[in-house]
Amino acid sequence: xxxxxxxxxxxxxxxxxxxxxxxxxxxxxxxxxxxxxxxxxxxxxxxxxxxxxxxxxxxxxxxxxxxxxxxxxxxxxxxxxxxxxxxxxxxxxxxxxxxxxxxxxxxxxxxxxxxxxxxxxxxxxxxxxxxxxxxxxxxxxxxxxxxxxxxxxxxxxxxxxxxxxxxxxxxxxxxxxxxxxxxxxxxxxxxxxxxxxxxxxxxxxxxxxxxxxxxxxxxxxxxxxxxxxxxxxxxxxxxxxxxxxxxxxxxxxxxxxxxxxxxxxxxxxxxxxxxxxxxxxxxxxxx
Numbered sequence: 001x002x003x004x005x006x007x008x009x010x011x012x013x014x015x016x017x018x019x020x021x022x023x024x025x026x027x028x029x030x031x032x033x034x035x036x037x038x039x040x041x042x043x044x045x046x047x048x049x050x051x052x053x054x055x056x057x058x059x060x061x062x063x064x065x066x067x068x069x070x071x072x073x074x075x076x077x078x079x080x081x082x083x084x085x086x087x088x089x090x091x092x093x094x095x096x097x098x099x100x101x102x103x104x105x106x107x108x109x110x111x112x113x114x115x116x117x118x119x120x121x122x123x124x125x126x127x128x129x130x131x132x133x134x135x136x137x138x139x140x141x142x143x144x145x146x147x148x149x150x151x152x153x154x155x156x157x158x159x160x161x162x163x164x165x166x167x168x169x170x171x172x173x174x175x176x177x178x179x180x181x182x183x184x185x186x187x188x189x190x191x192x193x194x195x196x197x198x199x200x201x202x203x204x205x206x207x208x209x210x211x212x213x214x215x216x217x218x219x220x221x222x223x224x225x226x227x228x229x230x231x232x233x234x235x236x237x238x239x240x241x242x243x244x245x246x247x248x249x250x251x252x253x254x255x256x257x258x259x260x261x262x263x264x265x266x267x268x269x270x271x272x273x274x275x276x277x278x279x280x281x282x283x284x285x286x287x
Contacts, residue, residue, distance in 0.1 A: 001055055003031075004046035014065055017202070026071045030061050033075045068202035081131040085157045090149040092212045094127040097270040098188055101244050101277045102131045104268060105186060108240065108279065112136050117180050117236070119144065121172050121187040121227060124212060126154030126165065128186055133163035142178070144168045146211075172226055181236045188244040189223035190215050220246065224253050228260040232282055241280045250275030 007027060014023045024042065031037040034057040041048060050058075061074050072078040072093045078085050080094035081102055087093055106112065116139040120129040123143035133141045143165050145151050151167050158165045168178070192213050197205055204213070215222050224243060231241045241262065245253050250267050257265045262280030270276035 001050050002046070003042055003048040003050060006050065006055070006058060007042060007046070010062060013062060017065070017068060026065065027058075029071050029075060030058055033077075034058065034061075068206055070203045070207055073207060078125070078127075080127045081134075083130065083134065083161050085125045085127055085130075086153055086160070087125050088149075088153060089207055090147060090209060091124040091153055092188075092208050094125060097272070097274075097276050098128065098244060099131075100268075100270050101186070101188070101242060102128065102135075104277060104279070105132065105184070105242055106135055108242075109136070109184075113138055115139065116183040118142065118184045118186070119178070119182045119234070121185065121230075122146075122189050122212065122223075123154050123167070124150050124188075126157045126167075128188065129154070129165045130158050130161050130163050132186075133158070133165050134161065140180075141165045142168060142182075144170050144172060144175070144178075146171045147209075172223070172230060175230075177233055182231075182234055182239055183236050184240045184242065185227070185231050185234070186242040187223070187227055189227065191220070191223070191244070191246040191249070193217045193220050193246070220249055221252060221256055224256055228257060228262065228280075231262075232260065232284075235282050237283065239282050241282065243278050244276060245278055247274040247276060250278070253278050 010023050010027050011020060028039040028042060032039060035054055064074055070093055072087050073089055076086055076088060078087045078094050081099050085094060112135055118132055118139050118141050120143040123129050123145045126143055129141050129143035143154060148169055151169055155167055190213055194214055195217050231239060254265050254267055257280040261284045262282050264281040266279045267275055268277045
């Protein structure tokens with residue numbers, strides 16, 4: 001079967017789930033993963049002839065995609081901030097918006113040679129902690145998660161990307177203090193309200209871990225309240241808090257930080273122009 005014929009089948013079968021450009025991107029990922037065919041071959045050599053044994057994994061993957069399974073869980077890998085990460089349904093799939101959070105942190109730090117103590121809360125695949133470790137060679141990076149399965153994946157990702165991160169299994173809701181004191185705490189916590197679940201794509205709400213996504217409608221700032229208080233108890237003087245947020249709750253998160261005594265509070269948009277991250281500095285007396 002010709003490559004363009006495979007493409008046409010993918011476009012037809014996946015049209016109810018994805019836009020055309022995304023279907024092409026998915027097929028590119030699968031061609032590279034299964035057949036080591038470069039991403040632009042589909043455009044440059046549409047009449048490339050696939051052997052029967054080469055077609056089989058593509059059609060098996062298509063069946064899974066029709067059930068709305070994310071392509072990253074099919075290939076068990078995701079690309080983030082110039083690195084490859086192993087993923088499974090035990091961890092969220094790293095997203096481009098979170099790359100903006102990493103860039104903001106690195107820009108704010110400025111001098112990347114500083115010996116900082118940094119904590120990533122809810123590390124998942126380890127994408128935030130590992131990205132920071134890669135670009136801040138003298139920093140000591142700690143990464144916390146409640147899930148032992150997630151931490152195993154994150155540890156393997158740290159090894160694969162040749163960085164050192166200290167992983168901690170703990171529940172941030174019941175962990176009051178850690179040593180050492182931190183210069184920076186970052187988190188992409190659960191922030192999607194349960195009422196917003198219906199707006200989400202099936203490939204997210206049916207496959208990605210619910211405990212990493214959702215919060216009750218009556219407590220949408222649950223983890224932000226925990227993190228702002230936790231930061232106050234665990235920061236060095238002038239500690240910085242960086243948080244990814246629900247795009248609809250930017251003003252509420254900013255107000256929470258101010259109420260908790262954070263200064264230099266700032267809201268930043270992601271690459272799609274949505275309110276997506278906040279920063280605050282804690283200078284006052286710790287609780």
